Amino acid sequence: MPRGANLPAIAAFNDTVVLDAIRRSGDGMSRVELVGATGLSAQTVSNVSRRLLGQGLIREAGKQIDGPGKPRTILQLEPRGSYAVGVHLDPTVITCVLLDLEGSVIEHVRRHSPVSGDPAETIAVAVDAIGDVLKRSGVDRSRVSGVGVAAPGPIDVGTGVVVRPPLVPGWNDLHLGDELTAATGLPSLLAKDVTAAAVGERWRDPAGASGNFAFVYYGTGVGVGMVLAGAVYTGASQNAGDVGHAVVDPGPDGALCACGRRGCYGESVRPYRLVMQGIRAGVLRAPGGAPVPDGVDLDLDVDTVDELFTALTRAADDGDAAAAAILDRSIRNSALYLSNLAALLDIDRVVYGGPSWARVERRYLEQLPERLREIDMSILTHPVTLASSSVGDDVAAVGAACLVLDATFSPR
Amino acid sequence: MPRGANLPAIAAFNDTVVLDAIRRSGDGMSRVELVGATGLSAQTVSNVSRRLLGQGLIREAGKQIDGPGKPRTILQLEPRGSYAVGVHLDPTVITCVLLDLEGSVIEHVRRHSPVSGDPAETIAVAVDAIGDVLKRSGVDRSRVSGVGVAAPGPIDVGTGVVVRPPLVPGWNDLHLGDELTAATGLPSLLAKDVTAAAVGERWRDPAGASGNFAFVYYGTGVGVGMVLAGAVYTGASQNAGDVGHAVVDPGPDGALCACGRRGCYGESVRPYRLVMQGIRAGVLRAPGGAPVPDGVDLDLDVDTVDELFTALTRAADDGDAAAAAILDRSIRNSALYLSNLAALLDIDRVVYGGPSWARVERRYLEQLPERLREIDMSILTHPVTLASSSVGDDVAAVGAACLVLDATFSPR
Numbered sequence: 042m043p044r045g046a047n048l049p050a051i052a053a054f055n056d057t058v059v060l061d062a063i064r065r066s067g068d069g070m071s072r073v074e075l076v077g078a079t080g081l082s083a084q085t086v087s088n089v090s091r092r093l094l095g096q097g098l099i100r101e102a103g104k105q106i107d108g109p110g111k112p113r114t115i116l117q118l119e120p121r122g123s124y125a126v127g128v129h130l131d132p133t134v135i136t137c138v139l140l141d142l143e144g145s146v147i148e149h150v151r152r153h154s155p156v157s158g159d160p161a162e163t164i165a166v167a168v169d170a171i172g173d174v175l176k177r178s179g180v181d182r183s184r185v186s187g188v189g190v191a192a193p194g195p196i197d198v199g200t201g202v203v204v205r206p207p208l209v210p211g212w213n214d215l216h217l218g219d220e221l222t223a224a225t226g227l228p229s230l231l232a233k234d235v236t237a238a239a240v241g242e243r244w245r246d247p248a249g250a251s252g253n254f255a256f257v258y259y260g261t262g263v264g265v266g267m268v269l270a271g272a273v274y275t276g277a278s279q280n281a282g283d284v285g286h287a288v289v290d291p292g293p294d295g296a297l298c299a300c301g302r303r304g305c306y307g308e309s310v311r312p313y314r315l316v317m318q319g320i321r322a323g324v325l326r327a328p329g330g331a332p333v334p335d336g337v338d339l340d341l342d343v344d345t346v347d348e349l350f351t352a353l354t355r356a357a358d359d360g361d362a363a364a365a366a367i368l369d370r371s372i373r374n375s376a377l378y379l380s381n382l383a384a385l386l387d388i389d390r391v392v393y394g395g396p397s398w399a400r401v402e403r404r405y406l407e408q409l410p411e412r413l414r415e416i417d418m419s420i421l422t423h424p425v426t427l428a429s430s431s432v433g434d435d436v437a438a439v440g441a442a443c444l445v446l447d448a449t450f451s452p453r
Numbered sequence: 454m455p456r457g458a459n460l461p462a463i464a465a466f467n468d469t470v471v472l473d474a475i476r477r478s479g480d481g482m483s484r485v486e487l488v489g490a491t492g493l494s495a496q497t498v499s500n501v502s503r504r505l506l507g508q509g510l511i512r513e514a515g516k517q518i519d520g521p522g523k524p525r526t527i528l529q530l531e532p533r534g535s536y537a538v539g540v541h542l543d544p545t546v547i548t549c550v551l552l553d554l555e556g557s558v559i560e561h562v563r564r565h566s567p568v569s570g571d572p573a574e575t576i577a578v579a580v581d582a583i584g585d586v587l588k589r590s591g592v593d594r595s596r597v598s599g600v601g602v603a604a605p606g607p608i609d610v611g612t613g614v615v616v617r618p619p620l621v622p623g624w625n626d627l628h629l630g631d632e633l634t635a636a637t638g639l640p641s642l643l644a645k646d647v648t649a650a651a652v653g654e655r656w657r658d659p660a661g662a663s664g665n666f667a668f669v670y671y672g673t674g675v676g677v678g679m680v681l682a683g684a685v686y687t688g689a690s691q692n693a694g695d696v697g698h699a700v701v702d703p704g705p706d707g708a709l710c711a712c713g714r715r716g717c718y719g720e721s722v723r724p725y726r727l728v729m730q731g732i733r734a735g736v737l738r739a740p741g742g743a744p745v746p747d748g749v750d751l752d753l754d755v756d757t758v759d760e761l762f763t764a765l766t767r768a769a770d771d772g773d774a775a776a777a778a779i780l781d782r783s784i785r786n787s788a789l790y791l792s793n794l795a796a797l798l799d800i801d802r803v804v805y806g807g808p809s810w811a812r813v814e815r816r817y818l819e820q821l822p823e824r825l826r827e828i829d830m831s832i833l834t835h836p837v838t839l840a841s842s843s844v845g846d847d848v849a850a851v852g853a854a855c856l857v858l859d860a861t862f863s864p865r
Binding site: 387 | 492664665677681682684686687688689690691692693694695696697698699700701703704715716789792793794796797798799800801835
């Protein structure tokens with residue numbers, strides 16, 4: 042119940058209530074149906090509709106004849122009435138999408154992240170990508186309600202700052218929100234990459250909006266976005282989803298983590314670590330080709346890690362036993378983490394995605410369900426199903442754009 | 454929006470809407486205020502009020518003079534208009550409370566759980582406890598809307614069955630709901646103990662209703678109830694909160710778990726395991742007094758474990774270094790788990806309670822915050838505060854009764 046709100050605020054709120062009702066209806070609604078659905082008076086619905094029609098956010102779409110009375114005009118969303126940009130900054134790839142008001146992807150571009158990791162360069166690439174989707178789509182900037190940015194956490198949502206991502210030291214205190222707004226003239230909104238991915242998946246997947254699932258985001262590292270009781274869960278500071286230091290492989294062979302422990306989940310599965318294991322096992326050739334002594338970690342740039350990770354997964358797919366053993370161990374470790382996650386949150390669905398996912402997808406889908414069954418300590422009262430993102434590689438960018446549509450057009 | 458509901462269903466729904474608005478108001482509301490708060494018509498509010506007054510669920514409490522018009526009658530909740538029983542079945546103690554409509558505890562009794570663990574005996578004690586709170590309070594059974602039961606999971610909420618609690622083998626397939634309803638004539642509702650505890654804590658603690666917190670339930674084992682984004686989170690099958698097999702102490706000295714791994718969180722902190730460590734360290738005397746060879750676990754009944762756990766905590770409090778070392782290690786292990794939980798859920802508050810909590814409370818409150826600070830891997834963007842349950846030992850029973858009030862009187 043809005044208390045003490047002034048009139049323009051109430052009008053804006055009512056606009057979003059009506060727009061939201063029309064959006065959720067799918068096929069559109071008559072003004073009479075809107076009165077029933079929103080609890081607003083007929084006069085208010087009439088005023089709001091006129092305003093939304095004038096703004097080009099809805100359209101009149103034919104008449105509905107229903108009984109002996111006057112035919113009713115159906116009001117539908119005007120998908121091209123407003124747009125949102127979504128940008129996903131990953132250390133290896135920058136994805137940019139343009140969504141219309143219905144949430145359909147109108148245009149998308151993908152750019153290599155600068156290998157230097159330099160923040161100014163990174164923002165320049167993102168700004169260029171935003172310009173490019175707008176130019177290609179022919180959509181006027183005035184029709185774009187904002188830019189949603191997905192980035193590695195931890196983030197400060199209030200100020201739009203990336204605080205200190207553990208695996209991307211160059212992005213410490215990156216003022217993403219301000220910089221993108223200054224460069225594009227568009228309002229911006231920052232979200233953690235795993236949260237944005239969960240938002241994108243929930244938007245597209247009809248089952249997502251009602252259930253509970255974890256979105257395992259596999260990129261430079263691993264993180265988890267959560268949809269709990271039908272809603273995206275973000276936590277006290279919007280930084281939910283850090284899973285890096287849960288211990289899953291504590292033996293003497295477990296990957297040594299920066300925290301000093303062995304077998305942390307994040308370290309046990311991140312591509313850099315698997316690539317280093319591949320080099321030591323002789324499956325991959327280190328840049329320069331020199332042998333790498335035990336306990337020494339090479340300083341590899343993100344592109345090299347990405348190429349070597351591709352080589353490792355290909356070798357395993359081609360039957361190389363040592364490469365397969367490295368990946369299979371990371372799948373076993375993932376299963377152990379996911380069994381604990383599923384027991385804690387009582388979820389029955391895990392969705393995988395993120396920039397590193399496609400290369401291991403087949404192997405995970407083949408092995409992970411079996412590994413989960415082996416681990417199940419009779420705790421779970423139901424099985425856990427596993428799926429790949431129904432949105433695909435753009436999922437975090439799509440989710441970031443969804444957040445803009447939501448912030449602009451959802452009643453609150 | 455209720456769709457296609459028949460008239461009696463709508464009337465019942467409107468009753469709960471009005472009752473809920475009066476309940477939340479604290480001091481009561483006039484009929485005019487109820488029209489504004491509920492969106493119902495003046496006529497409907499008048500009809501509903503008459504019905505609720507007739508049922509004795511609300512009362513007229515004086516007039517409010519507000520401007521030149523007619524003084525308005527204030528409607529308040531009649532706390533003694535309805536009651537709910539809450540029962541908490543723990544392997545060592547059975548707690549039973551009677552709550553009034555406002556959620557105040559009118560009466561409570563505590564009984565020893567049968568040492569045999571026999572389900573029929575356990576239910577008989579629970580039924581006797583229910584009869585006792587009703588007799589002592591003088592409340593007529595017809596005024597009691599139901600019995601809420603908190604029990605160890607996993608549970609089947611739909612059928613009211615305790616499925617197969619890992620630490621209470623005697624309670625496998627215990628048809629708690631049916632048995633209690635048959636014995637008391639009252640409708641019953643089953644909840645997992647950790648969930649009920651979170652419900653009880655959220656009800657009493659004003660901060661709980663809006664924030665995120667984890668309720669660590671420390672009893673025969675350890676489990677976690679969650680309040681996320683202000684709501685109690687229960688999961689897909691109402692079994693959220695199993696944390697037993699997260700690895701926290703994997704070294705060769707870590708407690709060996711039934712799952713085959715070392716250092717699972719549940720095993721590392723449960724009183725039985727700490728008591729066995731105390732016996733081996735010579736701090737405690739095993740029943741019979743014979744030495745216990747390494748790797749052999751004694752078959753101790755729940756009462757003996759409970760007494761020995763009390764002795765262990767007292768020895769530590771009295772300065773016994775070996776006893777202190779055992780407890781301090783379990784606190785260190787708890788900190789490791791909680792740091793991962795806080796990073797996953799981005800929570801800034803952890804509340805502790807449950808039957809084993811009071812004996813270790815002082816030591817945890819002294820040490821755990823410091824252990825958490827040591828572990829923090831710069832992941833958390835905010836500190837985690839630690840508190841004891843504001844409800845105390847009855848928290849799970851109170852929560853179970855709250856669920857009955859909620860199921861009966863909350864609009865849905």
